[in-house]
Amino acid sequence: TGPMRETKVVPRVREIMDTRVVAVTEDEPISTAAAKLLKGETNHLPVLNGDGQLVGIVTTYDVTKAVGSTRDLTVVRDIMTRRVVRTTPEEAVDIAAQKLERHNISALPVVDPANRVIGMLSAIDLGKLLGGRWQA
């Protein structure tokens, strides 16, 4: 049989993800997460356990909880989102884009089979790929 002809090549997450990952561990003080967010390189910090595996995610929204709440919130574990929507390097970018839209979020950690974070995929990365522009 001859070679199959590919009618459409959908790029994979691996091709556009950002591999410079800034992360925190679940036991770090919230102020450490805040300082990392204020460096301005990202608004999404993946949270790792002692084995380096993804257990949560933290944004400026979650840090705001530490200020707006009357509860005693001190470490990252107290404020992180535990059900992390994630992607893999092999996932097609349109599937990843759907995840962002459906969950109303703007970035996904990219994990390997051992649940280690090997990159981040943001709406901005996707926007660049899709050449999206505001037009009236």
Next chain:
Amino acid sequence: TGPMRETKVVPRVREIMDTRVVAVTEDEPISTAAAKLLKGETNHLPVLNGDGQLVGIVTTYDVTKAVGSTRDLTVVRDIMTRRVVRTTPEEAVDIAAQKLERHNISALPVVDPANRVIGMLSAIDLGKLLGGRWQA
């Protein structure tokens, strides 16, 4: 002379802005701003002075400063952004969209001639108008 034919009608900010504005005053404690942001209706709080005029804007990013900084930050004035990019009800939406894009922000306060906030215009409002969707 006959009536002029309009070749293109660009919508105005007034037609798509959100008039349910949640604001803070510059003297309120940062925790009050945090609590308002966590209600989840907006990530952008316009900051008003004693005369009800726009003097700043606060997001979860600014509240994060209160946690990540070693300085003593207590009231909204200490963390707000003072140079507020703004729009007016009569501005064309494509001009407002350009402001968002150019300044890399996601919402603009809409002010009247007395510098009072009469609405908010967000990227989401614009996205709805433009029918923008992620498509690969």
